[in-house]
Amino acid sequence: MPQAINNWQMDQKTDLSKPAAKPKYISTFRALSSYAKPHWLAFLGVFLFTVVAISAELLQPFLVKIAIDDMLIGGNGDYSGLLVIGGVYLGLSLLSLLFTYMQNNLLQYAGQSIVARIRKQLFEHISKLSMSYFDRMPSGSLITHVSSDTEAINQFFNQVLLSLLRDGMTLVFIIVLMFQLDVQLTLYCLILLPIIALIAIGFRSYMRKTYQMARTRLSRLVAFTAENLSGMNLIQVFHQEKEQGKQFKERNDSYFQANVREIRTNVLFNRSFEILSNISIALVTWLGGKAVLDTNLEFGVLYAFITYIRQFFQPINTITQQWNTLQSATVAVNRIWGIFAIDPEVDDRKDAKPLDPALVEGNISFDGVTFGYGGGSPVIRDLDLHIKAGSMIGIVGTTGAGKSSLISLLCRFYDVSAGNVTIDGTDIRNIPQASLHRIIGLVQQEPYLYSGTILDNVRLFDETITREAVIRACEFVGADPLIRQMKDGYDTRLSERGSGLSAGERQLISFARIIVFEPKILILDEATANLDSHTEQLIQSALQLVSAGRTTIVIAHRLSTIMQADRIIVMKKGEIVEEGTHTELVDIGGYYEELYRHSQGKSMTEAG
């Protein structure tokens, strides 16, 4: 099971058991308002457009009232007045439509710009965080923050803010117009306000629960699906399709039930409002009708009143519906701002000075280095290692011995707990990370390839590196014939992580990267995957070419790769237990000799 997704699921599970943290609405508004500030002109425009759109819409019943009272009932048979009213009515509709359209577009634009900026800053911030953060934080959660959480903020602008503005203003305008028409009738209608508030509060907490339940169950379903897709080969090989199908069904059913419950609650809430609206209309028809019959009220006023009452409930309903969106936006803002508040544990010192790559020789020293992940028990213990510039050293050792950890310390993915690591005598903590990483080239066990062309993968999307330079590098490491055989040669597009290429081809491409970027220090975490002897030969000679003139550290899984190394170190439980050339180590008769005998036996068996 991929670790990240596993952790993500665990995360979702713990989230469920935790009581939901109290949302901080004020701090959400404050956080977002700093991003909204540069767009104040757009928001002012939205406000003005909303005023025009709502006024145009709400004046329409008023026009009909004038037509009824002044032209139909009390009029003198003047058709032209009716025609004018009809024309103005149509004009107001068009005006409302136009300004609603402009208001929506402007708000969408401002909202999207804000969210795009937050997303960009979040991505940049995450890219600067230290490896220790990524150890703690499952990548699934980070994906959620960059995608879903920023989307929740987008909804805040395009739904919550829009509704507060538009529906809030509509409500105020309607109440003013109703008071304008008839004070007594308006007061009767407002008697219903406390009942509306009670219903809204009652439903609010229930709706929040059903909404959260549906979201959590959806997250689980998505995590399960993602995990299954990435491990589909294992599922098929172990005939787990039925079992996984059963588990998927359980999650799917539980999401379905949560959804049904959410919809049921929403429908019930909407209908309650409709009933209230109808009660008000009945009340107004009865009281207003009586007043019309008693000639205390004009018929047109009653008509306009009933229309406004109908329009009165809809905005209240919409505003209440925004509660869930507001809440998820608040949670999203809290989570995103929580990430912004995290500083990288490995940071550049203020007085750090970059090294000139042209002057770097590549002498490396680990002096009394001790290190443990997250300050835990040491996985590297008081280690001393000195590597001369331009030499090649091989590292072998038991699994979990600390080989990769040693490399991570040299790349400064983590800081040592004690001792120091130096390059040409300079403590790497005194070198800015960007400068350090320009000196070091890393070829990982599973070279990472991006979705993009071979060309872009070799030059890592750095357009300043020419196509010719890439081709020369690939020719140099022997990858060129392989690439030319591909459908579009150097322009062949690779799928995610280069899944269309063999392990050997991926390594050759990452060797070409080294040639292109010319680091002084080369680190190779050799692939464990079985390569056919032809590819192994290719990699072997490519390594010799690439390592020439560079300080090279190879974590070896196949001894054949490092037999020619200037020095080999053997690690066990975070310490160097044997050290020397191949011949010296075989003579010692220790762990290395045992490994060597093993590999010889294996190749004899293979040969036999």
Ligand SMILES: Nc1ncnc2c1ncn2[C@@H]1O[C@H](COP(=O)(O)OP(=O)(O)OP(=O)(O)O)[C@@H](O)[C@H]1O
């Ligand atoms: N990110 C991490 N967080 C916590 N502990 C870790 C982390 N990475 C490695 N470890 C632990 O540190 C120890 C050394 O691991 P390391 O990966 O350096 O060993 P290794 O010699 O490279 O092993 P292998 O050959 O199996 O890759 C192990 O006990 C491992 O569990």
